[in-house]
Amino acid sequence: MKKILSILLLSFMLPNAVKAQLEAIGYIEYGYSMFRYNSDELPVFLNSYNNYQPGLTQKFETKMPVATGDYLKFGVGIGANCKMILDFTVYKMKSGALEARFGNGTGRDIWFEHRCSNTDIGIRFGGTKEVKPWIQFDMNVAVQTTTIYSAYVYSDGSRSLGIEKTLNGVYSSFVFTGGIGVTGGYRIAGPLGVSVSGGYMFNGSRKHPEYYQFTDLNNVKPSMDPDYLPRDMATYIADPYNSGNAISNDFRGWKFTAGLVCSIGNW
Amino acid sequence: MKTFILLFSAVIATTFVSCDKGDLEIKKMNRGDGTWTIESVRTEQYDSVGQSVINSNTVDNAGEFIFFRTGTLNALFDEHLLVVSMVDTSGTAVYTGGAYYDDNRVKVAATSPLDGVWTVDDNGRRKQQWSIYEVGTDGYLDRKMIMVLKKK
Numbered sequence: 129m130k131k132i133l134s135i136l137l138l139s140f141m142l143p144n145a146v147k148a149q150l151e152a153i154g155y156i157e158y159g160y161s162m163f164r165y166n167s168d169e170l171p172v173f174l175n176s177y178n179n180y181q182p183g184l185t186q187k188f189e190t191k192m193p194v195a196t197g198d199y200l201k202f203g204v205g206i207g208a209n210c211k212m213i214l215d216f217t218v219y220k221m222k223s224g225a226l227e228a229r230f231g232n233g234t235g236r237d238i239w240f241e242h243r244c245s246n247t248d249i250g251i252r253f254g255g256t257k258e259v260k261p262w263i264q265f266d267m268n269v270a271v272q273t274t275t276i277y278s279a280y281v282y283s284d285g286s287r288s289l290g291i292e293k294t295l296n297g298v299y300s301s302f303v304f305t306g307g308i309g310v311t312g313g314y315r316i317a318g319p320l321g322v323s324v325s326g327g328y329m330f331n332g333s334r335k336h337p338e339y340y341q342f343t344d345l346n347n348v349k350p351s352m353d354p355d356y357l358p359r360d361m362a363t364y365i366a367d368p369y370n371s372g373n374a375i376s377n378d379f380r381g382w383k384f385t386a387g388l389v390c391s392i393g394n395w
Numbered sequence: 396m397k398t399f400i401l402l403f404s405a406v407i408a409t410t411f412v413s414c415d416k417g418d419l420e421i422k423k424m425n426r427g428d429g430t431w432t433i434e435s436v437r438t439e440q441y442d443s444v445g446q447s448v449i450n451s452n453t454v455d456n457a458g459e460f461i462f463f464r465t466g467t468l469n470a471l472f473d474e475h476l477l478v479v480s481m482v483d484t485s486g487t488a489v490y491t492g493g494a495y496y497d498d499n500r501v502k503v504a505a506t507s508p509l510d511g512v513w514t515v516d517d518n519g520r521r522k523q524q525w526s527i528y529e530v531g532t533d534g535y536l537d538r539k540m541i542m543v544l545k546k547k
Contacts, residue, residue, distance in 0.1 A: 348502040
């Protein structure tokens with residue numbers, strides 16, 4: 129980590145030492161975001177559900193759906209040809225549903241929502257008055273909240289999150305996470321520009337999954353109802369208060385964005 | 396420097412607002428005087444295997460909800476004070492209790508005929524639709540209620 133930081137600092141200082149005229153920039157960015165994620169924990173629940181329900185005509189797929197949504201970013205930077213950038217981003221992304229169905233059309237839908245508050249520190253090359261394109265390399269830390277919606281589906285297609293069926297609920301867990309990424313951009317005209325980015329979000333919580341279980345606080349349920357999604361359905365039914373049977377938040381993966389940038393002050 | 400400070404403040408404010416999500420959600424219901432008119436309540440009764448509607452009726456202008464900012468004794472469970480008034484041919488009945496609301500579900504706990512955990516199908520700022528389901532001991536759907544609310 130120290131080596132990476134040293135390289136980043138050197139690559140920031142060297143070009144600026146050649147041309148020492150520093151300028152500050154500020155920008156707001158808004159656009160489309162996509163999270164292509166993986167989880168080892170959730171498929172354990174999905175497989176267990178598939179095996180526990182013998183009447184299913186359509187079983188849950190265990191491949192994670194892509195979540196899409198939007199993001200809003202505020203950023204500042206300082207430097208000359210090469211700038212040190214600090215930016216903050218709020219993401220909200222939602223996935224399509226994973227579906228399991230019985231022969232009569234009833235079943236269960238599961239879908240996901242990811243909210244992420246992200247702080248990037250990076251180095252940007254280009255994006256000056258003379259050089260319109262830019263490229264930025266960054267590292268980030270983030271608070272990521274993942275919510276799993278688990279709804280019973282009735283034969284008319286309506287989804288219920290109510291308490292009449294076991295497993296219905298809105299299960300959440302937040303983790304402190306981090307990642308690396310690269311952003312490319314281009315100044316179009318005046319204060320406006322476009323940018324695309326790609327990066328990988330790690331999930332350090334995988335070492336201690338017991339602290340990051342998905343829970344549905346008992347705000348709507350009778351207070352002694354089980355408030356988790358299980359690793360094993362048979363154990364859940366036989367011993368519903370065994371919270372060691374809960375799945376945890378191990379979501380991690382690739383995050384992509386495409387957006388419109390509006391500068392404030394200088395480019 | 397001024398730009399930097401402004402942007403930094405905006406970031407901090409956004410972060411705090413996004414953290415306090417639960418409080419934002421109930422604010423959608425209790426903003427203004429917190430009154431929502433119950434535009435209609437449709438009740439559907441299902442057959443013995445929960446597949447077909449065998450009986451249904453719709454009551455228009457069934458009453459109103461008043462959501463308060465005040466928490467109830469169940470504040471630990473994010474419950475806020477709620478007044479439900481229901482109108483029928485014999486007059487208006489008023490119930491008081493609490494409500495939990497998180498944009499996806501509403502728990503109405505006011506000892507009223509509308510008590511229960513509703514699924515929020517449409518969580519608009521001016522108009523909402525909620526549904527509640529009752530199943531029999533066999534697990535089949537017995538009854539479904541769909542309520543449409545409009546901000547007064």
